[in-house]
């Protein structure tokens with residue numbers, strides 16, 4: 134009997150069989166908190182469902198802590214109650230919804246214990262760099278976070294004018310062990326061509342530590358799959374590490390000076 138040789142798998146067939154990583158998204162505004170994200174638990178739950186349907190298995194809700202919208206105990210309590218309710222509902226469709234915050238740098242935050250703002254139980258805190266102006270205060274806040282053994286996760290540096298003018302500033306932050314978090318929306322061009330190019334420079338130069346959605350609402354949902362496809366087309370398997378959460382620190386405290 135003649136043995137029929139299997140034809141070699143075509144590249145297209147291999148693509149079909151490729152398994153996507155599990156997406157871990159550290160930045161979203163799906164828990165209502167009085168900011169510009171979800172305005173109700175119903176809207177938040179719809180965004181969570183949409184995230185799960187698009188491949189996200191762990192999603193951090195990170196309500197803004199703004200100069201004009203700080204986090205007094207009453208606001209924090211309301212947020213934690215909404216998160217608990219949404220997390221229970223999201224678990225039913227396989228989404229692990231966790232809570233953190235996104236800090237906008239202020240001098241007041243330099244007086245706070247950064248542990249209060251951790252991403253779930255990770256030794257990490259999400260903070261943004263300003264769109265305009267100097268990064269000095271952001272650097273001081275990141276140093277304050279680092280000083281208590283937590284890793285600053287720097288939200289969307291590609292959108293900062295200072296970084297657009299001088300990418301060396303982003304390289305300096307990455308060298309300090311701070312995790313640079315590029316937005317999926319920047320990668321797919323939602324914020325315009327200049328920011329898209331800036332995001333890709335950070336990815337291409339190996340400065341981006343991870344990609345997150347920064348999802349706010351239906352028109353700007355917490356999705357990572359489109360950005361993942363784009364990064365995968367460029368980096369191949371190397372894309373997974375930016376999306377699957379392995380870049381996130383573990384344990385209770387991290388000594389960044391030791392890791393540099």
Ligand SMILES: [Fe+2]
Pocket residue numbers: 160161162235288347
């Ligand atoms: Fe955000």
